[in-house]
Amino acid sequence: MKTCWIIYNGSLVSDKFLDQARLMAEACQNHGVQPFIYKNYEIQMHSAKKLEQAPDFVIFLDKDILLATYLKNQGIPVFNDPEVIETCDNKAKQYIQLAKANIRMPKTIIAPKVYPKFTIRESGYFEGVLEELGLPLIIKEAHGSFGMKVYLIETQEDFFEKVDTLRGVDFIFQQYIASSYGRDIRVNTIGDEVVAAMYRHSETDFRANITNGGKAETITLTKEQEQLALTAAKAVGADFAGVDLLFDEQDQPLVCEVNAASHIRNIYNVTGIHVGDAFVQHILKKLG
Ligand SMILES: Nc1ncnc2c1ncn2[C@@H]1O[C@H](COP(=O)(O)OP(=O)(O)O)[C@@H](O)[C@H]1O
Ligand SMILES: [Mg+2]
16 A cells, blocks of 8 residues: 655644645545655654655645655655745745746746845835836735735835835735736646636735635636646646636736645635545556
8 A cells, every 4th residue: 555644834833734634635545545644843854864664655735845855855756846845935936937938927026135134225126116017016925825925015105115124035026917806716736637726706805815815616717727727837847736817907817826735625615626636646647
């Protein structure tokens, strides 16, 4: 019987991370794979020791990229690959990768590195960003989930205040897609296939994230939406992806972001589709 380690972050207190791991464990059992759930800190990354036991593969639900790399270096297949997790965990890096693949997305400017004790306020750089994107615009910190580090900036005053607080932090500026206010689509892809999708909408916020108050329902994707989600997942190399799509003024899709450890509980509740099942099936096929 094949074995799988499912790894999540043990420092996070919310039950939803363990719940996510349990859903993946259920999917393993459905496919005759023995799952073992671990918190990331339960595996000691010792430089001079090999793991005593190794599973056939790892489903990595955390952003502890060092641990994912450590496990991969021990010869264990890790899904998603640590490099994919790293790209997706850093929105700045991710948008660079999506741009390289000519993915349709809002105009995005990656903020330059500024050391925390210094400033480029007087350089004219920020005026250039304002000129290019106009107001309102979106600022996103590179590392953030559930809409928590995504800001809608409406005034110059808010803009300069925000960029000032973000010194030392990786972030990006992005064209605000007003036609997509409070609505987006979450598409789960596995390998070359779209497995499930839901339409998310919020009455109270520009962000459609469910954790942020958004509601979700089923949706049948257009060919364009399907194709764009698949090309975006491919552009970052993800076996398992949660792609967020926005609607432009003509209702055509734009990629908002690609998640490498997308939570699958909400989409399961909304669509009845267990994305973990398709994921485990895909891994088993890939491992042969
Ligand atoms: N450029 C944008 N224009 C309009 N709305 C956006 C834009 N970018 C993000 N959003 C909204 O904010 C939400 C969170 O942004 P996202 O990039 O997906 O970050 P997170 O990783 O926190 O989910 C999206 O689901 C979408 O509803
Ligand atoms: Mg998102």
